[in-house]
Amino acid sequence: MEMNYPKFTPEMKKTHKMLIPNMAPVQFRILIAAMEQQGYTCELLGNCGSQVAENGLKYVHNDTCYPALLVIGQFLDALESGQYDLDHTALVITQTGGGCRASNYIHLLRKALERAGFGQVPVASLNFSGLERDSGFPMTLLLARQLLAAIYYGDLLVTLRAQTVPYELYRGDADAKLEKWLTVICDLIRAGKGYSSREIRSAMPEIAADFASIPVRRTPKVKVGVVGEIYVKYSPLGNNELEKFLESQNCEVNLPGLMGFVQYCAYNPSETARLYGGNFLEKHVSGLVLSYLAGTERVMIDALKKNGYHAPLPFKELTKLADGVIGHGDKMGEGWLLTAEMIELVRSGYENIVCAQPFGCLPNHICGKGMVNKIRELYPTANITPIDYDPSATRVNQENRIKLMLAVGRERLESRADAAEPEAPVLVREALGV
Numbered sequence: 001m002e003m004n005y006p007k008f009t010p011e012m013k014k015t016h017k018m019l020i021p022n023m024a025p026v027q028f029r030i031l032i033a034a035m036e037q038q039g040y041t042c043e044l045l046g047n048c049g050s051q052v053a054e055n056g057l058k059y060v061h062n063d064t065c066y067p068a069l070l071v072i073g074q075f076l077d078a079l080e081s082g083q084y085d086l087d088h089t090a091l092v093i094t095q096t097g098g099g100c101r102a103s104n105y106i107h108l109l110r111k112a113l114e115r116a117g118f119g120q121v122p123v124a125s126l127n128f129s130g131l132e133r134d135s136g137f138p139m140t141l142l143l144a145r146q147l148l149a150a151i152y153y154g155d156l157l158v159t160l161r162a163q164t165v166p167y168e169l170y171r172g173d174a175d176a177k178l179e180k181w182l183t184v185i186c187d188l189i190r191a192g193k194g195y196s197s198r199e200i201r202s203a204m205p206e207i208a209a210d211f212a213s214i215p216v217r218r219t220p221k222v223k224v225g226v227v228g229e230i231y232v233k234y235s236p237l238g239n240n241e242l243e244k245f246l247e248s249q250n251c252e253v254n255l256p257g258l259m260g261f262v263q264y265c266a267y268n269p270s271e272t273a274r275l276y277g278g279n280f281l282e283k284h285v286s287g288l289v290l291s292y293l294a295g296t297e298r299v300m301i302d303a304l305k306k307n308g309y310h311a312p313l314p315f316k317e318l319t320k321l322a323d324g325v326i327g328h329g330d331k332m333g334e335g336w337l338l339t340a341e342m343i344e345l346v347r348s349g350y351e352n353i354v355c356a357q358p359f360g361c362l363p364n365h366i367c368g369k370g371m372v373n374k375i376r377e378l379y380p381t382a383n384i385t386p387i388d389y390d391p392s393a394t395r396v397n398q399e400n401r402i403k404l405m406l407a408v409g410r411e412r413l414e415s416r417a418d419a420a421e422p423e424a425p426v427l428v429r430e431a432l433g434v
């Protein structure tokens with residue numbers, strides 16, 4: 001039975017303002033610039049506070065996964081604020097097209113809108129999988145290229161900032177550079193530039209070199225990786241400003257890129273075809289998309305390495321890290337990617353890990369918390385803490401658990417520093433008779 005809900009039609013591009021939830025603030029700012037270039041008027045929602053979750057709980061069943069509850073709550077809270085012309089406002093929700101519940105959030109949102117008295121507000125789906133054809137963004141090749149470039153630029157900026165902030169000599173330098181480059185990139189994208197391979201090849205090394213010019217003192221810090229369900233991993237609303245909290249604890253934070261998740265989504269159809277069979281397109285589409293993405297990935301990795309930053313592994317290498325630990329067929333939620341990211345982090349020195357797990361998220365409890373013992377068996381230095389995020393979990397409780405993990409990280413850092421104390425020169429040792 002077809003539900004009677006307002007569709008987002010192409011004409012609304014000119015008449016409606018699109019509201020977008022703030023999942024990954026840096027990447028999403030550039031994504032919005034790409035949508036503006038296509039003629040849409042957009043706003044990234046910044047409303048937060050306890051009323052967001054309360055609104056979600058009011059209109060969505062409390063068994064629903066926490067990210068859905070927050071996204072829906074944030075939309076309802078914005079619509080209730082009186083700031084928007086309800087007859088000219090539309091909501092944007094992303095759909096991965098995977099097997100998990102995220103692909104169905106859109107229906108929960110429409111039901112919640114109806115019940116809250118906003119039944120006239122259309123919901124548009126942003127996806128690469130051909131879902132919601134009658135109420136989605138027409139995904140043109142140009143828009144897809146711009147969106148992918150936006151995610152890569154965002155990942156680069158987040159990485160550069162994260163590896164600079166804890167070491168900068170003058171507080172605020174890295175944030176100022178981030179803001180500067182966000183403005184430059186958004187302006188370029190809005191002008192219909194900056195997304196071609198040639199332009200990315202020229203821009204990324206320049207951005208990385210500019211960050212590398214910030215004066216820093218690289219004294220060793222506790223290095224913390226953050227993994228988990230995609231929304232609570234990135235969204236400050238979902239994870240109670242986890243990144244900010246870790247920085248306040250004098251840590252270097254590594255938030256693996258959003259593009260890894262896009263590559264994972266692109267990789268999975270080939271795995272499905274390998275396991276269960278499929279047509280020619282299903283078998284080969286992943287390889288084509290991944291090889292297109294690998295070109296920009298290489299540019300980003302080179303730009304980071306050449307300027308003295310730690311760079312993530314290429315996706316192809318990352319897939320191998322799951323071998324023997326978890327099957328690639330485990331692809332609900334963040335699936336094997338979550339496990340592979342934890343392994344990559346431990347191997348590259350970010351052995352302290354927060355695994356952000358939302359309430360109601362069975363797949364990520366299996367691939368996150370469920371893999372901790374196995375990873376510790378293989379990598380004894382892994383110091384992983386799964387943290388639950390749900391409407392009843394208190395921020396203070398979450399932060400106290402993270403502080404316990406950080407205490408272990410600090411102890412190890414100090415003992416390594418002691419072990420690395422330079423040996424006294426030979427003459428001194430002779431004088432001391434040692």
Ligand code: SF4
Pocket residue numbers: 065066067100101102103229332333334358360361362363364
């Ligand atoms: S991955 Fe987890 S949070 Fe996301 S839809 Fe699936 S169960 Fe819900």
